Amino acid sequence: MEKSTWSLERSAAASESKRFIAQKCAQVRAETRAPGHPQSPVSSAFFSGAERGDWPGVFEAIAAMHQAMREGSSRDAPWAVYPVEWAVVNEVGATLEEFAMGEEKYAIAFARDIINSIPPGSIYFGGTDSGRFLVTALSGSHVKGEPFFTVTQNALADHRSYLRYLRGMYGGRIYVPTEEDVTRARADYEQDVRRRQAEGRLLPGEMLEEVGGKLELRGQMSVWAINGLLTRLMFEKNPEREFYLEESFPLSWMYPHLSPHGLILKINRQPLPELPSELVQRDREYWTSYIGPMIGRWLTFDTPLQELLAFLDRVYLNGNLRGFAGDPQYLQNEIPQRSFSKLRSSIGGLYAWHAQNSQSPGEKERMLKEAGFAFRQAFVLCPTSPEAVLRYINLLVGQKRLDDAILLAEAGVRLEEKSKPAHEIFSHIQEDGSHKPMVPSGANPPRVLTQLGSLLEQLKRMKARQ
Numbered sequence: 142m143e144k145s146t147w148s149l150e151r152s153a154a155a156s157e158s159k160r161f162i163a164q165k166c167a168q169v170r171a172e173t174r175a176p177g178h179p180q181s182p183v184s185s186a187f188f189s190g191a192e193r194g195d196w197p198g199v200f201e202a203i204a205a206m207h208q209a210m211r212e213g214s215s216r217d218a219p220w221a222v223y224p225v226e227w228a229v230v231n232e233v234g235a236t237l238e239e240f241a242m243g244e245e246k247y248a249i250a251f252a253r254d255i256i257n258s259i260p261p262g263s264i265y266f267g268g269t270d271s272g273r274f275l276v277t278a279l280s281g282s283h284v285k286g287e288p289f290f291t292v293t294q295n296a297l298a299d300h301r302s303y304l305r306y307l308r309g310m311y312g313g314r315i316y317v318p319t320e321e322d323v324t325r326a327r328a329d330y331e332q333d334v335r336r337r338q339a340e341g342r343l344l345p346g347e348m349l350e351e352v353g354g355k356l357e358l359r360g361q362m363s364v365w366a367i368n369g370l371l372t373r374l375m376f377e378k379n380p381e382r383e384f385y386l387e388e389s390f391p392l393s394w395m396y397p398h399l400s401p402h403g404l405i406l407k408i409n410r411q412p413l414p415e416l417p418s419e420l421v422q423r424d425r426e427y428w429t430s431y432i433g434p435m436i437g438r439w440l441t442f443d444t445p446l447q448e449l450l451a452f453l454d455r456v457y458l459n460g461n462l463r464g465f466a467g468d469p470q471y472l473q474n475e476i477p478q479r480s481f482s483k484l485r486s487s488i489g490g491l492y493a494w495h496a497q498n499s500q501s502p503g504e505k506e507r508m509l510k511e512a513g514f515a516f517r518q519a520f521v522l523c524p525t526s527p528e529a530v531l532r533y534i535n536l537l538v539g540q541k542r543l544d545d546a547i548l549l550a551e552a553g554v555r556l557e558e559k560s561k562p563a564h565e566i567f568s569h570i571q572e573d574g575s576h577k578p579m580v581p582s583g584a585n586p587p588r589v590l591t592q593l594g595s596l597l598e599q600l601k602r603m604k605a606r607q
Contacts, residue, residue, distance in 0.1 A: 147241045149196050154249050154279060158236065161278045162191050165229040168284055168310075172225045183209065184222065187230060196237075203234040224302040225309060235270055236278040243271075243476035251404070251480055252279040255387065258403040261288040264315060264382045266372060268294055268389025271480040272405075276387075283310075290315055290382075295389055297371035298323060298364055316378035318371045326370040331358055365390050376408060384408035388487035396494045403427060404484050406491065415504055416495060421511055428485060428518060435481070436521055437466035442514050446545050449517055450552045453524050458559055475525065475560070482523035486532055489515030493536055512536055520549075524556045527592070534596065543604045550597040557593060 149155055166188050174180075180188070183205045190198030240248055252275035259265055267273035273293045281287035290311055296303035300323040307317045318326075337343055346362035369392040376384055386395065386406045397412035401424035425442065432440075440449065455461045462469060471477060489512050496508035516533035523529055530553040537546040 147245060149237070149240075152240060152245060154240070154245070157279050158240070159194070161236070161280075161283065162233055164282060164284050165233055166192050169226050169229050172223055174223065180226065181222065184226060184230065187234075191233065199233075200237065200241075203230075203237075206230065206234075224306040227302065228306040232274055232277055232283075235274040239271060239275055239476070243480075244470055244474045247471065247474075247477035247480070248275055249279070251477070252276050255404055256280055256288070258405065259289050259385050260383055262382065263289040263385055264375065264379060265289050265291050265385045265387070266294040267291055267387045269387065269480065269483055271476075272387030272389075272484075286311055286314060289385075292375070294368055294372045294386075294392070296368075297375075298326075298367040300324075315382065316375060318374055322371065322374055323367070326367050326374070327358075330363065330366050330370060334358065334363075365392070368392070369394060380410075387484070388490075391487075391490060396491065396498075399491050401427075401488050401491070404431075404481075406487065415499070415501075416492075416508075418507075421492075421507075424488065425511065425514065428488075428515070432481065432485075432518060432522060433467075435467050435471045439466070440518060440521055442510075444517070446517070446548065449521060450548060453521065453552055453556065457524050457556055475523065478523035479526055482519045482526045482529050485515055485522060486519035486526070486529050489519055490532060493532070497539075509536070509540065524553070525560045530593070531596075534600075538600070538603075543600060543607070547597065547600045547604060550593055550600055553593045554597060 149158060152158060169188060179185070183202050187199060187202035187206070190196070190202060248271070251271055255265075255272070255276055256279060265276065267276050273291070273295075277283045277291050280289070280291060283291055292307060293303075297318060300318070300320045304318055304320070304323070308319075311317055334343065334347060334349060337347075338349060344362065346360050347366075348359040348363070350357055350359045372392060373394050384407070385402060386399070386408055387404075388406065395408055397414075398409045399406045400409055400413060400416060400420060401407075429438075429441070439452070456465055456472065462472075492508045492512035492515055496505050496512055499505045499508060513533070513536060516529065516536060519526065519529040520533055530549060534546045534549055537543075537549065
């Protein structure tokens with residue numbers, strides 16, 4: 142990633158960001174610490190720097206924290222990291238990195254357009270880093286729940302840290318799961334997994350391993366399943382609130398309740414057997430208009446796949462912008478590409494779910510077309526997004542369009558080969574206020590290319606057997 146000249150002082154969101162940081166520092170200062178357990182030196186440096194407006198010092202502290210996490214900290218250290226302290230470091234640090242590493246105008250648009258679409262007093266689940274941290278920072282007050290309560294569905298199972306942090310902010314105003322709720326959710330899920338294991342119906346990624354003579358849950362799927370149970374509990378225990386979702390990992394219970402809502406999704410109180418045609422048309426028109434300034438206005442509902450792939454090869458692969466009517470800045474940074482592609486892919490996933498579960502041939506066909514268009518938009522917004530390409534390939538395979546699936550996988554391999562390795566990058570603000578990425582040693586290249594290559598070979602074998 143090339144050096145950026147981003148600076149908080151010159152940021153278009155400087156006043157909002159500084160207000161957010163000041164509120165978060167005050168939240169930490171108000172926390173009662175146990176005697177003899179002061180803040181760690183690096184944590185103290187972070188908050189002192191944030192309060193003084195020493196942004197280079199803040200980024201130095203963030204880099205030092207990442208380094209300490211990689212190397213491991215001494216067990217003999219007298220300090221303790223409390224839930225509020227770590228949550229605030231995470232929120233402030235991630236927000237600054239989102240701005241510094243991405244394209245600021247898109248980061249601001251992403252957050253503000255989501256914020257403006259959500260009614261005051263609602264509860265918002267922010268799943269991705271952009272959807273969580275940017276919205277948290279640019280809201281009126283995350284601490285006060287203004288204009289709405291921002292929660293991440295990714296960490297609800299973390300009752301020792303994240304839920305304690307949430308209850309400290311929002312307890313008494315909205316229902317936040319308790320430690321007992323988490324214990325009950327784990328037990329319910331474990332009982333369900335054991336029953337389905339006996340029936341041979343475990344889902345991909347679900348694992349039960351014997352540890353010390355006992356079978357214990359293992360794998361990220363288990364964490365997500367428990368998070369899903371806790372999001373549903375929050376939904377049920379806050380019946381007077383409206384709920385909105387920026388998806389990270391699909392949660393199956395939500396799909397019957399979801400509908401497109403601008404960039405994100407609304408979780409409706411009553412299930413929707415079908416999505417109204419006017420709602421779907423409004424969603425299609427909204428996204429077509431929204432992404433036009435980014436990639437140009439050439440992509441329509443009827444654009445064939447071959448034309449889409451030719452555009453990707455010409456613009457993304459070969460860098461030929463002749464006739465390109467979009468924003469070259471958008472093409473130069475994968476962070477906004479991935480952020481907006483993820484949003485569109487999530488809505489496409491909703492359409493694909495309705496297509497799969499509809500009993501009406503006409504409705505199934507309608508939802509397949511809408512899902513295909515949403516996935517094409519998501520793929521063009523970020524051709525190196527694993528989610529965009531894999532979801533679209535799955536849709537094509539389900540329609541027995543193997544030739545198109547192979548073309549798509551081949552394009553994904555070509556684009557992934559050219560893209561830079563998606564290393565874990567830590568940002569650093571230099572003394573002159575400019576930004577440069579810090580790539581830790583030992584960072585591994587992404588496994589996406591290997592996965593796509595394997596999938597491509599599998600698709601070719603399926604084609605040969607036809």
